[in-house]
Amino acid sequence: MPRSTSSTAASATPEGDARFPGEVDVAIVGSGPAGAAYARVLSELAPRLTVAVFEAGPLISDPPGAHVKNIGEAERRASAQRASEGPRPFTGATSTDTMDGYASDRSRLQRPGTFLLDKGWRQDGEDGLPAAAMSSNVGGMGAHWTGACPRPGDSEIIPFLPGMPALLAEAERLLDVSAEVLADAPFADEVRERLSVALDHDRAADRRVRPMPLAVRRAPDGRLLWCGADVVFGDVTRNNPRFTLHPEALVTRVLLDGAGGAVRGVRVRDRRAGTDHDVAARYVVVAADSLRTPQLLHASGVRPPALGRYLNDQPQIVYAVRMRDLPDPPAAPGEGMGVTASSGVTWVPFTDTHPFHGQVMQLDASPVPLADDDLRPGSIVGLGWFCAKDLQANDRVAFRDDEQDGYGMPAMRIHYRLTEADHASIKNAQTEILRAAAALGEPLDDTPPLVFPAGASLHYQGTVRMGATDDGTSVCDPTGQVWGVRGLFVAGNGVIPTATACNPTLTSVALAVGGARSIASAER
Numbered sequence: 001m002p003r004s005t006s007s008t009a010a011s012a013t014p015e016g017d018a019r020f021p022g023e024v025d026v027a028i029v030g031s032g033p034a035g036a037a038y039a040r041v042l043s044e045l046a047p048r049l050t051v052a053v054f055e056a057g058p059l060i061s062d063p064p065g066a067h068v069k070n071i072g073e074a075e076r077r078a079s080a081q082r083a084s085e086g087p088r089p090f091t092g093a094t095s096t097d098t099m100d101g102y103a104s105d106r107s108r109l110q111r112p113g114t115f116l117l118d119k120g121w122r123q124d125g126e127d128g129l130p131a132a133a134m135s136s137n138v139g140g141m142g143a144h145w146t147g148a149c150p151r152p153g154d155s156e157i158i159p160f161l162p163g164m165p166a167l168l169a170e171a172e173r174l175l176d177v178s179a180e181v182l183a184d185a186p187f188a189d190e191v192r193e194r195l196s197v198a199l200d201h202d203r204a205a206d207r208r209v210r211p212m213p214l215a216v217r218r219a220p221d222g223r224l225l226w227c228g229a230d231v232v233f234g235d236v237t238r239n240n241p242r243f244t245l246h247p248e249a250l251v252t253r254v255l256l257d258g259a260g261g262a263v264r265g266v267r268v269r270d271r272r273a274g275t276d277h278d279v280a281a282r283y284v285v286v287a288a289d290s291l292r293t294p295q296l297l298h299a300s301g302v303r304p305p306a307l308g309r310y311l312n313d314q315p316q317i318v319y320a321v322r323m324r325d326l327p328d329p330p331a332a333p334g335e336g337m338g339v340t341a342s343s344g345v346t347w348v349p350f351t352d353t354h355p356f357h358g359q360v361m362q363l364d365a366s367p368v369p370l371a372d373d374d375l376r377p378g379s380i381v382g383l384g385w386f387c388a389k390d391l392q393a394n395d396r397v398a399f400r401d402d403e404q405d406g407y408g409m410p411a412m413r414i415h416y417r418l419t420e421a422d423h424a425s426i427k428n429a430q431t432e433i434l435r436a437a438a439a440l441g442e443p444l445d446d447t448p449p450l451v452f453p454a455g456a457s458l459h460y461q462g463t464v465r466m467g468a469t470d471d472g473t474s475v476c477d478p479t480g481q482v483w484g485v486r487g488l489f490v491a492g493n494g495v496i497p498t499a500t501a502c503n504p505t506l507t508s509v510a511l512a513v514g515g516a517r518s519i520a521s522a523e524r
């Protein structure tokens with residue numbers, strides 16, 4: 001992308017040995033929303049700095065980092081999804097907007113545009129994370145996500161960061177979050193009203209049922225556009241002459257000074273040429289997702305005691321209902337309004353009294369065939385309740401020095417168990433989801449709420465968590481700088497130290513804003 005929004009990777013940077021710069025001020029590893037937030041804030045606040053983003057995966061969309069749903073043509077969308085699926089992409093013939101084929105191994109639940117760990121996802125006698133997934137492409141998972149951007153509340157809030165509300169507001173700006181964009185979907189107000197009557201009586205005003213804030217915008221022609229890393233980068237980054245983006249560039253090592261107390265750059269593998277290059281940098285930001293950020297630190301010999309630990313995924317329970325007795329049909333949605341034009345998304349916020357995050361989505365079609373034919377768009381409603389994990393130091397991603405993954409990086413071993421408290425929380429969530437469902441309508445069938453396999457939330461946190469002090473239970477300080485390694489920052493959901501149930505990307509982008517600002521102010 002340097003200085004352009006070219007759609008071809010080849011034009012992004014010169015080929016061969018000269019493909020990468022010899023030296024930059026800031027090297028960012030990973031081009032998902034968190035890495036993009038660093039690039040954006042540095043482009044705005046410290047335009048004198050040279051900034052390079054190194055991304056292991058290919059360029060799949062234009063502008064770089066754009067969401068695959070914004071690719072109008074189905075075949076191109078499918079090929080962008082396949083290109084994101086790591087070293088061994090899914091090969092079955094499937095339509096891109098369905099889970100056909102991907103869901104054949106239901107116990108693991110792979111989504112289009114993501115890939116699962118091929119081994120190491122469960123250890124003997126443990127629960128493991130069967131559905132732990134990653135994406136490798138410019139834009140990361142942010143090119144495939146749903147865009148739900150709720151703010152954390154009550155115990156989800158990081159207690160030692162008083163500036164968080166302002167950072168969250170800035171993250172909402174970078175992700176172009178709006179609660180209005182789907183709020184007028186057919187029967188969305190009916191969904192909110194029915195849920196509100198049943199659930200709002202003991203909630204504070206700011207934690208009542210409401211439209212879900214979404215990183216989705218409406219184009220002038222009425223189409224819905226999902227905001228990904230392209231929106232976070234923004235024109236200010238794309239037009240920054242000191243910014244470069246390097247797809248198919250795997251960072252294999254963070255280079256440190258002799259004593260290991262400061263960064264001096266990154267080692268980058270050109271995945272097209274198979275060659276390695278050292279790039280000098282004064283700051284290195286590792287925003288390579290919650291599993292691969294600790295992997296890169298481990299590979300670089302940066303191994304604080306908390307690295308990879310406190311891994312947490314939000315247990316997820318799903319259910320579906322059909323609303324009856326609906327008011328008069330709403331106006332039909334306009335032409336060309338995108339693949340989920342008639343969907344509304346409603347948010348039931350997490351509170352300490354009701355410690356679940358509820359995401360209620362009106363579906364375009366029923367997941368099960370219905371006998372009669374009076375189905376009205378927006379009347380089938382899917383409920384997803386996310387729980388906060390009971391955090392444990394022993395839940396962790398560990399790495400092998402004698403075995404490599406598909407990228408040649410240290411192989412992962414997931415150690416993960418659900419505690420008694422987790423089982424109780426899942427049971428309570430099943431009760432709560434049935435209460436919400438009963439307020440909305442009638443069940444689609446007689447099966448109980450389904451508990452998704454662990455990892456299916458796609459929200460993994462804690463593995464490079466921040467802490468107020470360096471007491472061995474955290475990896476980085478409140479700005480994201482790794483304890484004891486000057487200039488090395490970590491970013492993404494792995495930095496979040498609290499047990500959250502809400503979707504984490506808004507929070508991790510907010511934390512990235514804080515980290516980028518601390519670099520910018522040190523450089524003023």
Ligand SMILES: Cc1cc2nc3c(=O)[nH]c(=O)nc-3n(C[C@H](O)[C@H](O)[C@H](O)COP(=O)(O)OP(=O)(O)OC[C@H]3O[C@@H](n4cnc5c(N)ncnc54)[C@H](O)[C@@H]3O)c2cc1C
Pocket residue numbers: 029030031032033034035036054055056057111114135136137138139140141142143144145146147148149249250251252287288289290292293296458459491492493503504505506508
């Ligand atoms: C289907 C789906 C729906 C989702 N819905 C939501 C939602 O509604 N709300 C929400 O908050 N979240 C959602 N998520 C999760 C959300 O997408 C992630 O939280 C978010 O993308 C994380 O951003 P990130 O920048 O930290 O990491 P990522 O977006 O995962 O990006 C990390 C990037 O780093 C690259 N990388 C890794 N290792 C290296 C290396 N060594 N060298 C170079 N590059 C490397 C990867 O290739 C990847 O592109 C969803 C995800 C999916 C797949």
